[in-house]
Amino acid sequence: MFPKQSHRLGAVSAILIAMLMASCAVTPPQALSLGEQGSFAVGGTVVTQAGDFDPIKPTAAGQSFHGDHAYVFYQVPVSPRPLPLVFWHGYGQFSKTWESTPDGREGFQNIFLRRHFPVYLIDQPRRGNAARSTVPISITPTPDEQQWFNTFRVGTWPNFFPGVQFSRDPEALNQYFRQMVPNTGPFDADLFAGTIAALFAKTGPAILVTHSQAGGPGWLTALKSSNVRAIVAYEPGSGFIFPNGEVPAPMPSAAGALEATGVPLDDFLKLTRIPIVIYYGDNIPDAPVTNPGQDGWRVRLAMARMWAASVNRHGGDASVVHLPEIGVRGNTHFPFSDLNNMAVADEMSRFLQRKGLD
């Protein structure tokens, strides 16, 4: 009888356990559990028109205009790692870069939330959700997507590169083209860097992840904020800074000459105090070709290597990873949203782990 009793107690426990597991199962293993999410503007300027504001017949007189801030959407997973990731899009893009991929899979936003990093997505000033610019502009829609298809190294229009990590579903290309937005004011690397430095004042120590055109203002941000504890740069396209007197000659290509900029050595040395990794994808030629979409990347990769060598010569820790050389093949200009973006994320995770940043 007592054994029976104890079995009955065991059965009750089993039911209780099953009930508790069921309540746990409300959160399936693949659920994203967030401790917090929200959005805010950071940085920016204020323009004020002279005069007195007339509430009855209002004109610009006496009124203000807030603009040139960045917009930030952030999510903090439960059990977060200590250092957030701050993601900065490239030319013509916005925070979408890091969200769902063109073919509808998860991008770096979700992938790194699942790896327990707080994730901050930026729309830089005068772009997307931060479009309120203090500088006037005219926007003329100009058909340009075949050129982007080539420049982003999906292929040579209308052909995809063999083995390229981009979906052949036409809807993926539709989504890809629609993830662009115009500038609503001039690009201003120094202004933007100051704005993102203000974001790092808010986040505290964090890791900056840049794409393409954000590479240049990304380096400048690290000069302005010691809270930038590492930089991961995907395919920086321009804006390499060298110590004054060590600036390399412009590098000609079919896409034009790539020029570097000089900064005081003291500023440059700040880049030697943090780990930096630069990734480039596939289908970048070794020797000059006539297609500007590909040839521009030949000189950018070459200059990135010269730049990393300069950082390291001055005592830094910068590396350039050309993904096909480590067996990660077929990547476009957007490795983080390519079909193999999980392998690309794994590379980034290994870098963060090696440098003790996770």
Place this chain on the structure above:
Amino acid sequence: MFPKQSHRLGAVSAILIAMLMASCAVTPPQALSLGEQGSFAVGGTVVTQAGDFDPIKPTAAGQSFHGDHAYVFYQVPVSPRPLPLVFWHGYGQFSKTWESTPDGREGFQNIFLRRHFPVYLIDQPRRGNAARSTVPISITPTPDEQQWFNTFRVGTWPNFFPGVQFSRDPEALNQYFRQMVPNTGPFDADLFAGTIAALFAKTGPAILVTHSQAGGPGWLTALKSSNVRAIVAYEPGSGFIFPNGEVPAPMPSAAGALEATGVPLDDFLKLTRIPIVIYYGDNIPDAPVTNPGQDGWRVRLAMARMWAASVNRHGGDASVVHLPEIGVRGNTHFPFSDLNNMAVADEMSRFLQRKGLD
């Protein structure tokens, strides 16, 4: 001994239960648990330039331009309710309307995710993250914020209305002004309604929540998609549609005359087949005043009442809730982000519950 044994089994169960509860506790009660989140473009047009694309010296010839789509960010909580909420911002605004409030509290995005609704946030075509427009535009930053302060009924600049549900922290006003973005193309109610109807084809049956200027294209969306199962409209500002022959005369105010539009009766009757609620906040005058910021709302509230009466006369289920009349006081033009937005959300939840929509 056997009793002791069974106690021991009980103790083991207790430990197991405690362990399971601890593993549940990784997700604290206030965590947001999402089954899914992502973003996509929906709708839109494609412009193609005649000619052959030249990859070596590219011009617009032979190239395409995708624009005029909406951008959508969606989140689906675990254990979702059946009908998603689709949130559509108003004039000069974008999805931020529903995110963190100007003073940094949770907006309707988080509040209704916590209430287990799937949440879709729109940036309408030619706005914010959907800024890629097929129509050219010139944008001139014009100081206008004191006028918005008045029109959004925060107060009469520089004074806040007594008891207004808006933070007195200057940073809240800074965030508020920075949550505006310019149009990057003309406002086109019919085009926008078609785009959001395309979104409802994707979501399936769902509830549309509009703010201000989205009110008008919101009604048009329900004409185009039977997947719009209810509409919650916060402070619709224009675009009321009546059956042809029943259109009221323009209603003059210090902010100009408010005009309604006629549509075929068959179209109008579609609005009688779904529950509709309209909310207006506080500080809307009963009689004409000289301040256009306040007076415009006097006629909008009056027309909304005429409109709801017309819908109901034709057999529909529309109601207008003037929040101070039910004891919810101090609300601005943005009740969903005001200091009392939890009470405002409770009102909306009660509506959804009464209509069997939750």
